[in-house]
Amino acid sequence: xxxxxxxxxxxxxxxxxxxxxxxxxxxxxxxxxxxxxxxxxxxxxxxxxxxxxxxxxxxxxxxxxxxxxxxxxxxxxxxxxxxxxxxxxxxxxxxxxxxxxxxxxxxxxxxxxxxxxxxxxxxxxxxxxxxxxxxxxxxxxxxxxxxxxxxxxxxxxxxxxxxxxxxxxxxxxxxxxxxxxxxxxxxxxxxxxxxxxxxxxxxxxxxxxxxxxxxxxxxxxxxxxxxxxxxxxxxxxxxxxxxxxxxxxxxxxxxxxxxxxxxxxxxxxxxxxxxxxxxxxxxxxxxxxxxxxxxxxxxxxxx
Amino acid sequence: xxxxxxxxxxxxxxxxxxxxxxxxxxxxxxxxxxxxxxxxxxxxxxxxxxxxxxxxxxxxxxxxxxxxxxxxxxxxxxxxxxxxxxxxxxxxxxxxxxxxxxxxxxxxxxxxxxxxxxxxxxxxxxxxxxxxxxxxxxxxxxxxxxxxxxxxxxxxxxxxxxxxxxxxxxxxxxxxxxxxxxxxxxxxxxxxxxxxxxxxxxxxxxxxxxxxxxxxxxxxxxxxxxxxxxxxxxxxxxxxxxxxxxxxxxxxxxxxxxxxxxxxxxxxxxxxxxxxxxxxxxxxxxxxxxxxxxxxxxxxxxxxxxxxxxxxxxxxxxxxxxxxxxxxxxxxxxxxxxxxxxxxxxxxxxxxxxxxxxxxxxxxxxxxxxxxxxxxxxxxxxxxxxxxxxxxxxxxxxxxxxxxxxxxxxxxxxxxxxxxxxxxxxxxxxxxxxxxxxxxxxxxxxxxxxxxxxxxxxxxxxxxxxxxxxxxxxxxxxxxxxxxxxxxxxxxxxxxxxxxxxxxxxxxxxxxxxxxxxxxxxxxxxxxxxxxxxxxxxxxxxxxxxxxxxxxxxxxxxxxxxxxxxxxxxxxxxxxxxxxxxxxxxxxxxxxxxxxxxxxxxxxxxxxxxxxxxxxxxxxxxxxxxxxxxxxxxxxxxxxxxxxxxxxxxxx
Numbered sequence: 005x006x007x008x009x010x011x012x013x014x015x016x017x018x019x020x021x022x023x024x025x026x027x028x029x030x031x032x033x034x035x036x037x038x039x040x041x042x043x044x045x046x047x048x049x050x051x052x053x054x055x056x057x058x059x060x061x062x063x064x065x066x067x068x069x070x071x072x073x074x075x076x077x078x079x080x081x082x083x084x085x086x087x088x089x090x091x092x093x094x095x096x097x098x099x100x101x102x103x104x105x106x107x108x109x110x111x112x113x114x115x116x117x118x119x120x121x122x123x124x125x126x127x128x129x130x131x132x133x134x135x136x137x138x139x140x141x142x143x144x145x146x147x148x149x150x151x152x153x154x155x156x157x158x159x160x161x162x163x164x165x166x167x168x169x170x171x172x173x174x175x176x177x178x179x180x181x182x183x184x185x186x187x188x189x190x191x192x193x194x195x196x197x198x199x200x201x202x203x204x205x206x207x208x209x210x211x212x213x214x215x216x217x218x219x220x221x222x223x224x225x226x227x228x229x230x231x232x233x234x235x236x237x238x239x240x241x242x243x244x245x246x247x248x249x250x251x252x253x254x255x256x257x258x259x260x261x262x263x264x265x266x267x268x269x270x271x272x273x274x275x276x277x278x279x280x281x282x283x284x285x286x287x288x289x290x291x292x293x294x295x296x297x298x299x300x301x302x303x304x305x306x307x
Numbered sequence: 308x309x310x311x312x313x314x315x316x317x318x319x320x321x322x323x324x325x326x327x328x329x330x331x332x333x334x335x336x337x338x339x340x341x342x343x344x345x346x347x348x349x350x351x352x353x354x355x356x357x358x359x360x361x362x363x364x365x366x367x368x369x370x371x372x373x374x375x376x377x378x379x380x381x382x383x384x385x386x387x388x389x390x391x392x393x394x395x396x397x398x399x400x401x402x403x404x405x406x407x408x409x410x411x412x413x414x415x416x417x418x419x420x421x422x423x424x425x426x427x428x429x430x431x432x433x434x435x436x437x438x439x440x441x442x443x444x445x446x447x448x449x450x451x452x453x454x455x456x457x458x459x460x461x462x463x464x465x466x467x468x469x470x471x472x473x474x475x476x477x478x479x480x481x482x483x484x485x486x487x488x489x490x491x492x493x494x495x496x497x498x499x500x501x502x503x504x505x506x507x508x509x510x511x512x513x514x515x516x517x518x519x520x521x522x523x524x525x526x527x528x529x530x531x532x533x534x535x536x537x538x539x540x541x542x543x544x545x546x547x548x549x550x551x552x553x554x555x556x557x558x559x560x561x562x563x564x565x566x567x568x569x570x571x572x573x574x575x576x577x578x579x580x581x582x583x584x585x586x587x588x589x590x591x592x593x594x595x596x597x598x599x600x601x602x603x604x605x606x607x608x609x610x611x612x613x614x615x616x617x618x619x620x621x622x623x624x625x626x627x628x629x630x631x632x633x634x635x636x637x638x639x640x641x642x643x644x645x646x647x648x649x650x651x652x653x654x655x656x657x658x659x660x661x662x663x664x665x666x667x668x669x670x671x672x673x674x675x676x677x678x679x680x681x682x683x684x685x686x687x688x689x690x691x692x693x694x695x696x697x698x699x700x701x702x703x704x705x706x707x708x709x710x711x712x713x714x715x716x717x718x719x720x721x722x723x724x725x726x727x728x729x730x731x732x733x734x735x736x737x738x739x740x741x742x743x744x745x746x747x748x749x750x751x752x753x754x755x756x757x758x759x760x761x762x763x764x765x766x767x768x769x770x771x772x773x774x775x776x777x778x779x780x781x782x783x784x785x786x787x788x789x790x791x792x793x794x795x796x797x798x799x800x801x802x803x804x805x806x807x808x809x810x811x812x813x814x815x816x817x818x819x820x821x822x823x824x825x826x827x828x829x830x831x832x833x834x835x836x837x838x839x840x841x842x843x844x845x846x847x848x849x850x851x852x853x854x855x856x857x858x859x860x861x862x863x864x865x866x867x868x869x870x871x872x873x874x875x876x877x878x879x880x881x882x883x884x885x886x887x888x889x890x891x892x893x894x895x896x897x898x899x900x901x902x903x904x905x906x907x908x909x910x911x912x913x914x915x916x917x918x919x920x921x922x923x924x925x926x927x928x929x930x931x932x933x934x935x936x937x938x939x940x941x942x943x944x945x946x947x948x949x950x951x952x953x954x955x956x957x958x959x
Contacts, residue, residue: 174705183650183770203772203779234774 007139008074009037010066012084013045019245021289026080026136026274028287033144033152037078040069046087057104063091064105065112068127076132078139080274082244086169089133090176096129135170135179136274137187137243146194154282156196160304162276163200163237164188165228167247168208182206188241188273195280204231209250222257225250229258233268238300241273248272253294269297279306310436311343313369314428315360317351317376319406326410328421332375335425341436343367352382357389364393371435375403375428396440398883398943403431426956433951438943441883446922448534448879449633452870453478455526455813458486459505459856460848460863461638462512467867469517473874476630477512478540479522480809483587484509486640490570492670494856495720496751502586502673509588523593527627529817532923533843534633534879542626546594547580552618554590558610566598572665574683575675580610585673594619634843634870635817637827638863639810641849644699644803648706652698652771652800658684659778660771660798663717670724680728682797689796692725693780694718694736695768699803701739707803707824712853714801715742719752721799722761734761735793737768737782745855764791771798804853818906819844827851837865841905842923845869884942885924886931890916893938899930
């Protein structure tokens with residue numbers, strides 16, 4: 005089965021470990037992630053201004069590209085997922101903005117025809133935006149994944165960190181219960197992990213505050229990491245490159261702030277999936293972390 | 308028949324005469340075909356004015372009367388009485404509204420207003436020419452009432468109706484009457500013991516000679532109409548012949564199966580064969596087959612063996628009883644908003660985050676802890692307790708938009724009683740507003756804050772999680788604008804009140820309206836608050852909207868007095884100005900049946916035509932507008948009358 009895939013900028017550059025582990029895992033589960041032939045940045049943040057369509061043109065254009073090759077598009081980065089899904093909802097629910105955005109798409113097509121012979125049809129929100137984890141649940145099935153697991157991750161205590169943008173705003177994202185989500189725990193159970201539930205799994209990692217107000221970002225990340233550690237997590241999985249960066253890299257700072265702080269590796273959930281499916285370690289790339297996950301994985305005899 | 312119509316133009320002081328040339332109007336109408344007499348007078352509604360009408364009817368042998376005056380909602384009844392007194396059928400007396408719809412809206416335009424008044428009256432003359440003489444509809448009536456729901460509202464309604472001299476059938480779904488009030492510890496603002504004031508009423512309702520109490524029963528079906536309802540009641544299988552049972556309690560004592568007690572809100576266990584609480588009325592057990600070992604494994608049978616009067620019968624099945632009643636009071640009460648929906652507060656997974664009803668049980672002297680406030684998780688006495696209002700209420704974004712009304716007060720009571728029992732404890736009360744509308748309520752709140760040192764914090768709790776045996780509450784104090792974090796031992800959620808979920812299904816069976824949240828809709832929000840729009844149905848208690856005990860009881864008494872007023876007449880009388888169907892032209896398409904909001908239009912399967920049930924029709928006209936063949940007509944407002952009225956209005 006081929007499924008259109010939107011990697012987004014970060015997975016194309018900084019988070020190659022996320023991208024490659026996801027593609028390889030999907031392949032092992034019988035899904036070919038078909039990268040959109042043309043795509044651009046998703047816009048990174050969904051605009052809060054309500055009186056302009058300019059700000060949603062980037063995600064809409066990507067969705068229109070996706071509509072050329074399929075009826076759904078899968079993405080991994082929590083930010084991309086948030087922006088694409090919400091822009092798609094605008095195209096479905098707001099006829100005025102839909103009309104205006106399509107005027108831009110038409111102008112875009114005219115301008116590009118000469119160079120790329122790639123025309124865009126009018127877009128009305130017909131593509132379904134799926135997160136990779138939803139693809140696993142709905143197109144593969146967690147039960148089916150459990151049956152394909154070759155390396156049981158039993159003995160490895162894993163905490164799933166959701167962050168903000170997968171879940172919120174709840175009426176637009178409709179991803180899971182924004183206060184007590186369980187989709188990642190269900191997934192981890194399918195891999196045979198010892199699932200660690202922790203109350204800070206939906207709290208903010210500090211996000212872009214790391215740029216201008218690093219103190220705030222470290223405090224936020226610390227809150228998440230310490231809470232998971234306290235409940236015995238050997239490892240934390242995320243689905244957002246920025247969350248991963250904050251939770252992982254800021255442990256350097258946490259060590260200074262918290263007495264007796266024990267480091268905990270932060271990996272993408274697809275890396276654990278790949279590990280469970282027996283995918284070659286070179287595709288999973290555990291080398292790009294500040295806190296190296298390899299010692300704990302080795303200790304649990306998983307590497 | 309030769310028509311001799313009288314026209315009486317009222318000046319209403321200067322209200323009409325100041326704008327309309329009333330003399331000219333009366334003169335113009337005197338010349339109109341069919342008008343035998345036309346005059347004007349300063350105040351037609353005064354005694355001399357009414358006498359003017361009466362005398363003219365007799366003197367001029369009038370066949371119809373038009374009073375051109377104010378809106379018919381004000382004096383139609385007045386002039387119809389005058390007509391009747393003078394021997395004219397009241398439905399041949401009509402009002403032409405030349406005040407609200409003419410003089411008041413055309414001030415300063417005397418010429419136009421006068422011409423309009425003439426047209427308005429002419430059109431009414433055309434109507435009266437074709438008016439039939441009608442008699443009010445009389446329907447036989449069963450002078451017995453059904454009350455659905457045996458909480459305090461249902462109990463009060465049943466007692467009031469019975470004490471007014473009428474028979475009552477009180478149907479309660481659970482094994483005992485009492486409702487939520489029986490679970491409460493003390494009541495605000497007087498701190499009366501809830502059970503102590505309720506149980507005498509429960510006993511009274513079971514012993515009243517005119518009340519037939521049917522507990523563990525549900526309404527299966529209702530048909531008929533006001534004065535003549537047929538009700539099918541399902542007697543749920545109790546597996547105990549409650550007529551034979553003496554209530555000795557041996558079966559409960561020996562029963563080996565245990566499950567969560569509904570009455571104790573899951574804080575204690577009950578047996579599979581049980582009475583919900585010691586003061587239950589009737590004090591006779593029912594067997595819960597779902598948790599019974601005999602029904603699960605086919606073995607046990609202890610209750611049957613031990614029963615000294617052989618009342619236990621495992622073969623028992625549901626029984627159905629038909630009852631005839633004339634009026635129905637719906638008092639199905641409320642439930643709490645499901646705690647599972649509050650993910651931010653743990654969605655029910657932390658045992659020490661309790662619902663308000665659970666906390667009532669912890670405070671109650673008859674509760675699982677004997678009235679000591681102890682944590683469900685470990686039985687410790689909590690030293691820091693957070694009370695949170697508006698949980699699910701006033702939150703249109705995530706939950707319910709409405710105010711549940713009672714939570715501010717009962718949480719104040721909770722915090723106060725907690726402080727009375729745990730002197731060194733700290734009570735935090737988080738609120739959006741403390742709403743204390745009610746007699747003695749504000750004083751009660753002041754007492755909690757000032758004398759009992761309850762700490763009132765204006766703000767919300769955003770998240771609760773467990774850490775090192777404490778419930779960490781993240782919140783905000785919106786008066787200081789600062790974040791607060793409390794490590795509490797226990798949290799009490801003032802959950803929103805929602806209508807009993809089973810009430811929606813019942814409302815469907817009864818064909819009465821509910822609002823979008825499932826609360827029963829009253830006929831008028833201000834002036835008819837205890838009646839349903841459907842005749843013969845009355846509303847009492849929290850089924851209509853969140854209510855505290857005094858309000859629920861008042862509404863129940865109000866509903867009961869409405870029933871008593873209905874039953875005061877031998878027969879049920881109603882306006883005859885309703886729809887009827889010409890069976891000769893009706894094609895049987897049933898459009899009228901589908902549009903009738905009162906279910907008054909029915910289909911006669913034998914004759915294959917539609918028919919209007921006179922006792923139910925409210926004369927709204929929906930079927931008349933919808934009928935494709937014109938077979939549905941309104942009495943005294945037929946199509947022909949309307950056409951003639953329109954024509955008369957358009958003629959100069």
